[in-house]
Each structure stands twice: as C-alpha cells, then as structure tokens.
Amino acid sequence: MSETDLDAQVKAADPDRWLSSRFVGDLQARADLIAFYAFEAELLTIPTRVTQPMLAEMRYVWWRDQMDGVFAGEPRKGHPVLEALTAAAGRRPLGRAAFDALIEAHVGRVHGEPHDLDAFYVGPMQAAVRILAGEGHDAAVVEAGRVRGLTQVGRADEARALRGAANAGLKGLPTAAFPAVAHATLSGAERGEGTKRLKLLWASLRGRI
Numbered sequence: 001m002s003e004t005d006l007d008a009q010v011k012a013a014d015p016d017r018w019l020s021s022r023f024v025g026d027l028q029a030r031a032d033l034i035a036f037y038a039f040e041a042e043l044l045t046i047p048t049r050v051t052q053p054m055l056a057e058m059r060y061v062w063w064r065d066q067m068d069g070v071f072a073g074e075p076r077k078g079h080p081v082l083e084a085l086t087a088a089a090g091r092r093p094l095g096r097a098a099f100d101a102l103i104e105a106h107v108g109r110v111h112g113e114p115h116d117l118d119a120f121y122v123g124p125m126q127a128a129v130r131i132l133a134g135e136g137h138d139a140a141v142v143e144a145g146r147v148r149g150l151t152q153v154g155r156a157d158e159a160r161a162l163r164g165a166a167n168a169g170l171k172g173l174p175t176a177a178f179p180a181v182a183h184a185t186l187s188g189a190e191r192g193e194g195t196k197r198l199k200l201l202w203a204s205l206r207g208r209i
Helices: 003-013 015-021 027-049 053-072 080-091 097-110 117-133 139-152 156-170 175-180 193-206
Strands: none
Touching (some): 003 027, 015 027, 027 053, 027 080, 027 097, 027 175, 053 080, 053 097, 097 117, 117 139, 117 175, 175 193
16 A cells, blocks of 8 residues: 555545645645544544454554554554554654544444544644644644534534634644644535535635634
8 A cells, every 4th residue: 555545545534634635735744644644544444344342442452552663663564554654653743642542532432432522533633733733732723623523423503612712722823734624614514525625725724714
C-alpha cells in the first residue's frame, strides 16, 4: 500500500476530513495527516469485520500494542499504515495519550458504552493540529472538536449552540492548522463533494467553522 493508497483509503472512509486535507499546501504535512487519518480508518473498520465484541477488543488491543513500536520509531514491518504513522510521529510532536484514549474509546463502543466525544473527536483534532502546526494549540480546538463530535452523533442543536465558543477559540489558531478543523463546519446536510468543497473553502478563508 503506497502513499496514494493511504490517501484513497481515507477518501473512502472519511471523505469530510479527506476534503479538508486538500487545503494543506505542504505535501509532507499532508501525507503525515493522511497517515494519521488512515490509522483512524483502520480502527473504524474493526466492528465491520468481526461480530463478537471480544474479538473486536482483541484487535483493538493489537493496535494499542503497536503504539509501542510507533512511538519508539520501530513499526511493524510491512504494515503501511503503521510505517507511515511511525514516520509522522518521528517528525511531529504527537503525544501517545490521545492514541491510547481513542483506542480505549473504541473498545468501550463495541461493548455498548456511550460515545466518548473527547476521545473520538477532540483528541484526534488536537493530534491533527500538532501535525500541521506543532504544539501549543490543543486548547484552541477543544470546542471545535466537540462541535464535530456532536454533529456526527446527531446532536445538531447542541453543535450549533457551541459554534460561537468554538470560533472564539480558533481565533489564535495558525492558518496552516485550519485544515485540521475545517471539517467541523460541515453539518452533514451538504449534498455532493462540490458543495462541501465550497463550504470548506469559505470556512478556511474566514478561519471560522
């Protein structure tokens, strides 16, 4: 699986964030962002491949164990997502905590626990911002991550109510980091890639979701 294959994987699994990633001008940063999103795509597909919660949990435990190699610079050889993610972690200030929290949240979901919105959406958005703009911006995107999470779980009214606070937090976000949060502007009601691209472009120009 090449870099192009990872890009296609993310486009199929997560078209909103894939579209947002098109606004990253630095090709290496975009590739690192796609590697992270491909990792998330792998986690998302596990419940579609196995029917028993314990079997799904075993797969998530495998991914959690692989994080040792990712953050030690020693990925599982021959696994393109892990190899690309390890390379990204070597170039970017990615802390492991968000990865572990995300995996544990997936384990909880297969056992019927409610969505942990911060683990599923805030932590990953913070990691994406670190890829694009380095450290120091985690607090700026907390509310934007929650807007995205609330939208994704069908709590649109709560998402709209939180949008003002999210945009206040984004005022200090570097322009280079905005593609990591731009998808939070999408409501889920948009029809067609063209409409989404226009909405993402407008959000990027304003620096608001």
